[in-house]
Amino acid sequence: MFRNSYDSDNTTFSPQGKLHQVEYALEAVKQGSAAIGLRSKTHAVLLTLKRSTGELATYQKKLIRIDDHVGIAIAGLTSDARVLSNSMRQQAMQSRMLYGRPIPVARIVQTIADKAQNNTQIYGRRPYGVGFLVIGEDETGPHLYEFSPSGTAFEYYAHSIGARSQSAKTYLEKNFESFETSDLPALINHGLSALADTLQQDKHLTTLNTSIAIIGPASAEIEQASSGAARRGYFRVWENDDIDGLLRSWRRSRGEPEDGPQEETAAEAEVAAAGEEAAAAAPAPVAETEQAAGGDDVEMQ
Amino acid sequence: MSSIGTGYDLSVSTYSPDGRLFQVEYANKAVEAAGVAVGIRCSDGIVLGVERLLHSKLLVKGGNRRIQSVDEHVGLATAGLLADGKHLATRLRDEAYNFRDTYNAPATVQILSDRLSGYVQAYTCYGSVRPFGVSSLVAGVDKTGPRLFCVEPSGVFYGYRACAIGKGKALAKTELEKLIAKEADGGEAITCREAIDEIARIIYLVHDDNKDKDFELEMTWVSTETGGKHRAVPGELQAEAEAKAKAALEEGMEED
Amino acid sequence: MNHHPAAWGQPLTAHQQFDMYSTNPMGMSAPRSAHSHGPVQNTQWPLVTGTSVIGIKYEGGVMLAADNLASYGSLARFRDIERLHALGTHTILGVAGDMSDFQYLKKELDGLLREEETLTLTDAHPPLSPNNLYTFLANLFYARRNKINPLWNACLVGGWDFKKDESFLGYVDLLGTTYTAPTLATGFGAHIAQPLLREAYEAKAGVDLEGRPGADGRLLTAEEAEAVIDDCMKVLYYRDARSINKYQVARVTKDGVSISESKSSETEWMYAEGLRGYGGQTQ
Numbered sequence: 001m002f003r004n005s006y007d008s009d010n011t012t013f014s015p016q017g018k019l020h021q022v023e024y025a026l027e028a029v030k031q032g033s034a035a036i037g038l039r040s041k042t043h044a045v046l047l048t049l050k051r052s053t054g055e056l057a058t059y060q061k062k063l064i065r066i067d068d069h070v071g072i073a074i075a076g077l078t079s080d081a082r083v084l085s086n087s088m089r090q091q092a093m094q095s096r097m098l099y100g101r102p103i104p105v106a107r108i109v110q111t112i113a114d115k116a117q118n119n120t121q122i123y124g125r126r127p128y129g130v131g132f133l134v135i136g137e138d139e140t141g142p143h144l145y146e147f148s149p150s151g152t153a154f155e156y157y158a159h160s161i162g163a164r165s166q167s168a169k170t171y172l173e174k175n176f177e178s179f180e181t182s183d184l185p186a187l188i189n190h191g192l193s194a195l196a197d198t199l200q201q202d203k204h205l206t207t208l209n210t211s212i213a214i215i216g217p218a219s220a221e222i223e224q225a226s227s228g229a230a231r232r233g234y235f236r237v238w239e240n241d242d243i244d245g246l247l248r249s250w251r252r253s254r255g256e257p258e259d260g261p262q263e264e265t266a267a268e269a270e271v272a273a274a275g276e277e278a279a280a281a282a283p284a285p286v287a288e289t290e291q292a293a294g295g296d297d298v299e300m301q
Numbered sequence: 302m303s304s305i306g307t308g309y310d311l312s313v314s315t316y317s318p319d320g321r322l323f324q325v326e327y328a329n330k331a332v333e334a335a336g337v338a339v340g341i342r343c344s345d346g347i348v349l350g351v352e353r354l355l356h357s358k359l360l361v362k363g364g365n366r367r368i369q370s371v372d373e374h375v376g377l378a379t380a381g382l383l384a385d386g387k388h389l390a391t392r393l394r395d396e397a398y399n400f401r402d403t404y405n406a407p408a409t410v411q412i413l414s415d416r417l418s419g420y421v422q423a424y425t426c427y428g429s430v431r432p433f434g435v436s437s438l439v440a441g442v443d444k445t446g447p448r449l450f451c452v453e454p455s456g457v458f459y460g461y462r463a464c465a466i467g468k469g470k471a472l473a474k475t476e477l478e479k480l481i482a483k484e485a486d487g488g489e490a491i492t493c494r495e496a497i498d499e500i501a502r503i504i505y506l507v508h509d510d511n512k513d514k515d516f517e518l519e520m521t522w523v524s525t526e527t528g529g530k531h532r533a534v535p536g537e538l539q540a541e542a543e544a545k546a547k548a549a550l551e552e553g554m555e556e557d
Numbered sequence: 558m559n560h561h562p563a564a565w566g567q568p569l570t571a572h573q574q575f576d577m578y579s580t581n582p583m584g585m586s587a588p589r590s591a592h593s594h595g596p597v598q599n600t601q602w603p604l605v606t607g608t609s610v611i612g613i614k615y616e617g618g619v620m621l622a623a624d625n626l627a628s629y630g631s632l633a634r635f636r637d638i639e640r641l642h643a644l645g646t647h648t649i650l651g652v653a654g655d656m657s658d659f660q661y662l663k664k665e666l667d668g669l670l671r672e673e674e675t676l677t678l679t680d681a682h683p684p685l686s687p688n689n690l691y692t693f694l695a696n697l698f699y700a701r702r703n704k705i706n707p708l709w710n711a712c713l714v715g716g717w718d719f720k721k722d723e724s725f726l727g728y729v730d731l732l733g734t735t736y737t738a739p740t741l742a743t744g745f746g747a748h749i750a751q752p753l754l755r756e757a758y759e760a761k762a763g764v765d766l767e768g769r770p771g772a773d774g775r776l777l778t779a780e781e782a783e784a785v786i787d788d789c790m791k792v793l794y795y796r797d798a799r800s801i802n803k804y805q806v807a808r809v810t811k812d813g814v815s816i817s818e819s820k821s822s823e824t825e826w827m828y829a830e831g832l833r834g835y836g837g838q839t840q
Contacts, residue, residue, distance in 0.1 A: 005311065011431040012312070015305055015323075017330025019382075019431075099685060100692035106680035114391065117384035123429040139683050151384025155361040169359070176359055370675035394675060398668060405664075521678070533678060 011123040021127060022120050025149035028129035031300040032075030034162040034198035035062060036191050037133035037144045038172070040182045043216030044135035044142040046073040047191040049162075049198060050209050050239075051301060060301045063213045063237045067092035069102045069137050071213050071235035075162030076130030076149075078301045084112050084128065084147075105136030109145045109153040117151030131161045137215050137233070160194060167197040184219040185249065188212060192250040204261050205247060211239035212246060222246055314428035324432060325425050328381075328454035331434030335380040336516060337467040337507050338367075340438040341477070341496040342449040344489050346524030347440040348534070349378045350500035352467075352508055353517045368521045372397035375410055375441030376521050376531040380467030381454075382434035389437055393417050409443040414450035414458050422456025436466040441531065442523045462490070469507035476503045493524040497534055501542035505550050518543055562630025563602055599706035603655035605629050607640045608799040609746025610651035611789055612713045612726050613754050614739040615782035616775060618810035619715040619724035621651040622786045624794070625819055626801040633801060641807040643814045645670050647717045648687040649807045650694075653743040654710035654731065662708065665697070666690065687716020687725040687809075691735075699733025707731040711743035717809050724809065739776075742789075745797045750789035757785040779808070791822035 002008050007020030014020060036047040050059035060078065065071045066088045074081040091111050095103035112132075119125045132147040146161065147153050158176045160168035171194040179187060191212070196205050214223075218230035222245060229236040238246065248258045304310040310323030317323055336352035351367045368378045369390040377393060379386030396416040400408035408416075417439060425432045437452045451466060452458040462481045465473035480499055484490045491499070501518060508516055520534040520542075534542075610623040627635035635656075642650045642663050650666070652659040673684050685693070691714045701707050711730040718725045727737040739762070740754035762776050777785070786806055794802045802824060807816040 005306070005308075011429070013324055013327035013331065013431060013434065015310070015327055015330065017327050017332070017334060017434060019434075098693055098696055099689040101685070101689045104680060104682040106682065107676065110387070110680075113384060114387060117388050120384065121388075121424075121431055121433075140681055150382075151387070155364040156357070156359045157361055158359050159357075169357075173358060366679055368678070370678040372675065373671060376678075394672065398672065401668065401671075402664075531675075531678070 009123060010120050010125065010127060019120060019150075022150050025127035025129050026131075028300070029076040029131035029149065029161055030163060030165070032077075032130070032162045033062070033301060034160060034165050034168060034195060035073035035075050035133050036158075036160045036165075036168055036172075036194045036198075037073065037135055037146075037156070038158040038176075038179055038187055038191050038194075039135065039142050039144040039156075040179050040184075040187050040216075042142065043184050043187055043214060044137065044144050045184075045187055045191055045215070046071065046133055046135055046213040047188070047195045048073050048211050049195060049205075050211055052209075059208055061211070062301055063211055063239075065213075065235050065237070066108070066134075066136075067096075067102065068229070068232070068234040069215065070105060070108060071135055071215065071237075073133045073161075073213065074130055074301065075132075075165075076300060077128070078130075080128045080130040081132070081301075084115070084130065084132070087115065088112060102138060104138045104140070105134065105143045105145065106153075106155070108136070109134050109147055112147055113151050113153040116147070116149055120149075120151055133159060133161060135213065135215050135235075142216055158190075158194075160198070162198070164198040164200075168194040171197050184214065184216065185222050188214075188222070188246060189250045189253050192247070193254070205250075206260070207240055207244050207247065210243055210247065211237060212243055213237045222249065312428040313425050313430070313432055322425065322455075325455050328432040328434045329436075332381040332436045332454065332466060333468055333470075335467040336367075336513075337465055337469045337473055337504060338378040338380045338436075338438055339463070339465045339473055339477070339500050339503055340378060340440045340449045340451075340461070341463045341480070341491070341500060342440070342447045342461065343491055343493045343496045343524070345447070346442055346493045346522055346527070346529075347376075347447045347449055348493050348496040348500055348520065348522045348524075349376050349438060349440055350497075350504055350518065350520040351378050351380070352504045353519050354513060355515045355517060358515070363517065366519055368519055370531045371413065371439070372401075372407060372441070373530050374407060374443060374523055375413060375439065376523065378438040378440070378521075379435045381436060385433045385435040386437070389417065389421070389433060389435060392420055393439070396420075407443065409445055410439055410441040410448035410450060411443075411445070411460070413441075414439045414452055414460075418452045418456050418458040421452055421454065425454070425456055438464060438466060440523070442529050447523070465503075468513075469509075473503050473507050476506065493522050493526070494538075497522070497538060498542045498545055501539070501546040502549050505543070505546040506553075561602075562604070562632075565630060599704075600655075600658075600709055603658070603709040605634065605656045606799070607638065607653050607656055607659070608797055609742055609744045609750060609793055610640065610653050610711070610713045611742040611746045611750045611754065611786065611793075612651065612715050612740065613758060613777070613782050613785060614724045614726050615777045615779055617724075618717065618779065618808050619649075619726050620779070620782050620786055620806060620808050621649055621713055621715045622790055622804055622806045623651050623653070624790065624800050624802075624804040626799070626803070627656045628799050631798070636801060636803065637819075639805065639816075641805055641816050643807075643816065644690055644716075645684050646813050647719075647809055648690050649715045649809050649814050649816070650690075651713040651715070651743075651807070652710050653712070653746075655708070658708040658710050662694075662697075662710065662712075666694075669693070683719075686720065687714060687718055687727075690714060690716070691725070691727045691729065695729045695733060695735045698729055698731060702731060702733050713741055713743060715807070715809050717811055719811075745799075746789070746793060749793055749796050753789050753792065754785060757781070787822060791824065794822060794824065 006014035010021040033049045033051050048062040052059045064085045092103050116128050119127050127149040134145040144156050145153050146159050158172040215235050217233045223230045304323045309317035313324040336354040338351040340349045371377050371393045377390050424430050432454045440449045449461050451464045463477035523531045605627050612621040623640040627638040714727045716725045728741050729735045740758050742751040790804050794800050802821045803819050
């Protein structure tokens with residue numbers, strides 16, 4: 001039944017000193033759709049590819065605000081992400097309450113990494129099945145961290161997790177040296193390019209499946225002035241109609257038709273209508289809906 | 302390995318017929334896969350160094366440090382599962398805090414190592430947990446002088462003049478033995494500044510450019526120059542040591 | 558018998574007179590219960606106490622002062638106690654009230670700062686600012702008072718706030734009451750020293766400066782501030798029966814904390830022959 005005799009629980013080391021259950025948990029992260037994170041000297045951004053279970057359902061959110069200065073993108077088990085993000089929110093509020101200080105980003109990431117480590121060492125538990133990209137800004141500037149089920153948290157200039165994220169990583173590795181000095185629009189364009197590399201053949205970035213989160217000073221060029229969070233440089237999420245402009249300017253920067261692939265438009269409109277209807281009615285419990293024909297697992301986002 | 306498939310190697314609460322705890326031995330394998338960590342006890346303090354292997358070039362330079370502070374005067378370098386290393390540092394910090402609370406005095410390095418070894422050992426006793434996949438160098442300067450200890454996954458700990466853990470520890474140890482030869486004969490130990498150069502040299506020597514991933518050198522010390530506090534080795538000092546290490550490495554290659 | 562300083566000079570109650578040395582029944586203490594002893598009681602009064610702490614902001618920093626006395630009731634019991642304590646590199650804590658609670662506070666805060674310091678090697682995050690420490694103290698005091706087990710102190714926190722690039726000065730006491738101002742004083746000092754501090758501060762940097770000579774809206778210089786502080790400490794020594802003529806002054810600037818050696822004021826104790834303004838003199 002098992003692949004080998006050392007992979008049935010998390011308290012068993014293999015003869016090579018590996019923890020197979022932890023490695024399988026890392027596979028769960030790869031089942032989720034991609035998330036990209038990048039940072040410059042002034043900004044940190046997250047870009048995610050959202051999935052929908054079908055035309056009746058909305059697209060599942062992948063970006064979660066933790067505090068004004070911290071936010072995450074998730075890939076893997078959504079319910080595990082909710083547990084961990086709740087814990088992060090509590091940590092963030094505790095720091096504000098007790099010290100009047102926005103929690104240092106490295107420390108809030110470490111708190112969930114420590115939780116995850118515990119789950120790799122005690123029999124009867126399972127490692128978390130979700131990975132995070134965490135962006136945040138504190139007294140030491142903007143940051144990007146990756147949290148993984150193995151209980152580690154690494155700081156990156158740019159990183160990607162989730163399905164087909166290796167393609168994005170290749171793009172990021174080729175370009176990351178310019179990120180540090182990039183302005184916000186350029187940073188987002190790099191992020192969208194990396195995100196587009198994770199798409200399956202004949203799929204495209206649309207206003208429905210793409211969402212972007214930003215921390216750092218607002219850019220009048222690309223962001224709506226009506227957002228209070230943007231004005232203050234806080235964590236904000238742009239999606240649906242709000243990222244139309246961003247997608248257009250990204251396509252422009254690549255010399256592609258601004259409206260995007262034509263044949264896609266009609267199909268997208270249908271999905272959009274379906275999506276709006278679903279949103280207008282009380283949102284159906286996601287877990288009860290049928291899985292999409294494409295085999296996307298609703299628990300894996 | 303003869304242990305595989307016998308069923309005696311699946312839990313720490315099971316001995317093999319010849320009295321071994323294979324799960325603890327496997328935990329040591331996790332240690333041996335990690336970048337080397339070196340510690341030297343000097344005449345005027347202690348120095349710790351690690352070879353921080355980089356699994357991606359997107360990692361922030363100089364970030365993601367592997368040596369941690371436990372108390373003002375004590376540092377901890379771990380080799381093995383990174384998350385386990387963080388866990389042990391947190392635990393040891395609690396012990397240090399608790400000791401001060403109880404006795405109104407800083408804990409000695411020996412006492413901290415003893416507490417840590419007790420904690421690690423407990424994880425080799427029960428089937429409901431796994432051992433820590435980490436070896437730790439606990440180093441600092443206390444009222445008894447500079448001290449260096451190594452705690453292994455089994456929970457045993459010994460005091461050392463110099464010690465190396467992780468991948469390539471054998472080669473590092475032969476180099477360290479040469480270094481402490483004079484001290485072992487009753488002479489003076491080397492100074493922290495000398496140890497910084499030596500640790501850099503040893504880590505560059507142990508690192509295999511062809512086989513291993515890229516790495517960053519990370520060094521900390523507790524010395525008279527840091528006022529008895531555990532601090533990162535200043536950038537210039539480390540850069541100097543690295544330059545010497547690289548030069549020595551090239552010299553060695555020419556000789557070959 | 559009740560030896561507590563608060564009971565000194567008070568007539569004994571009937572119960573105390575009946576069994577002054579608790580000899581009846583011999584060798585037995587009454588069992589503790591809510592019924593026989595009433596509800597659980599925590600600290601009801603401070604025991605060994607320090608008197609006023611005063612503080613003032615000046616150009617480029619903040620200055621705190623407190624004398625070196627810890628009184629036992631009205632007895633000047635410990636005369637070399639330091640009531641100004643540095644918290645890290647850019648914060649100073651001055652404490653009045655119960656000295657054992659102050660020692661507990663020191664231990665708690667030093668432990669917190671040490672823990673922060675150990676994390677700094679890993680994440681390079683700067684230490685807690687004066688503001689952060691003040692917020693923490695306020696929470697601590699308020700939480701303890703809500704447990705009806707207060708820390709019996711009034712504190713001043715002074716420091717340098719790098720974010721705003723200006724000095725910080727705040728007050729917090731056993732009730733969890735907080736306020737900040739450019740000049741502050743605890744206890745008796747709030748009555749005696751605060752008016753003097755304010756007068757000096759307002760004269761240069763106040764809001765209504767029109768027609769005041771030398772008022773330029775700038776803060777006092779360090780020298781001017783120290784002169785006012787010295788003056789206040791002298792007046793407090795004259796007026797406050799729980800003070801001694803031995804005090805320290807602490808400064809926090811961008812460059813860090815410095816706490817002075819103990820010093821004394823020049824005082825005058827001759828018969829006040831020429832003193833006017835009290836009693837019934839008419840000329």
